[in-house]
Amino acid sequence: MASVDFRDNLLGISWVDSSWVPILNPGNVLDYFSERSNPFYERSCNNEVVKMQRLSLEHLNQMVGVEYILLHAQEPILYIIRKQQRQSPTQVVPLADFYIIAGVVYQAPDLGTVISSRVLSAVHGIQSAFDEAMSYCRYHPSKGYWWHFKDQDEREKAKPKSKKKEELSSLFQRHRVDTLLMDLRSKFPPTFYQVKSKVSVCVSVEVKKEPEAPAEAVKQEEREPAAKTAAPAPSSKPPPEKRARLQ
Secondary structure, three states: OOOOOHHHOOOOOOEOOOOOHHHOOOOOHHHHHOOOOOOOOOOOOHHHHHHHOOOOHHHHHHOOEEEEEEEEEEOOOEEEEEEEEEEEOOEEEEEEEEEEEOOEEEEOOOHHHHHHHHHHHHHHHHHHHHHHHHHOEEEEOOOEEEEOOHHHHHHHHHOOOOOOOOOOOOHHHHHHHHHHHHHHHHHOOOOOOOOOOOOOOOOOOOOOOOOOOOHHHHHHHHHHHHHHHHOOOOOOOOOOOOOOOOO
16 A cells, blocks of 8 residues: 655644744744754755855845745744745745744645635535435325424424324215115125024014004093993883773
8 A cells, every 4th residue: 555645735734843832933933944853844945055054044035946934923822934936036936834833833725725625514514414304304105205303203202192083074985985885785695594502492473463443443432331331220120010990
């Protein structure tokens, strides 16, 4: 597996030398930055040539090539160093900026890197939102699409259970059910069986009822006994004897 050079991406690393941190100032911050263990420092720069020849930093204006300068100092915590390409004593091209905060050196990102990082963060957030939304989506052929959230089950459990009122059937449903029942009854008529027991046999006896007499006949019958009781009974004495009259 090929090794990855950390110089390809300096935005994700930092460097610090704890022995220099308490004594940093605008006069020695470039010496601190030019330490050999610093990955942001380029050894072939003009600063290294001036340092080896023990010249002052003013000679950098007379040279051509890559150099480092102190761009801004806010003692005692913030220092900004710029890497630039000098083409003439009056013309330079900025290459990169480095800032030192409390002795820790970072490379400042360029505008393209900042925009790319922000766009990537926004796209990642939108993609995460879509993925989470899709996890709540449900589908069934008979119901279609609906949302099912995680806290929905907890809310349903917390709510008191109420009895659902039974909905009355419609006229179409009742008519349809009656039609189906009549159709099934005509296709499969019911059969009755008489069960006979060994102990007793159940025999159905039909009791014929005599037809009731009309009300007028009943009233007439009631009147006849009353008339009979009202007539006087004949006397049991013999009739008197007839006597001859004398002339």
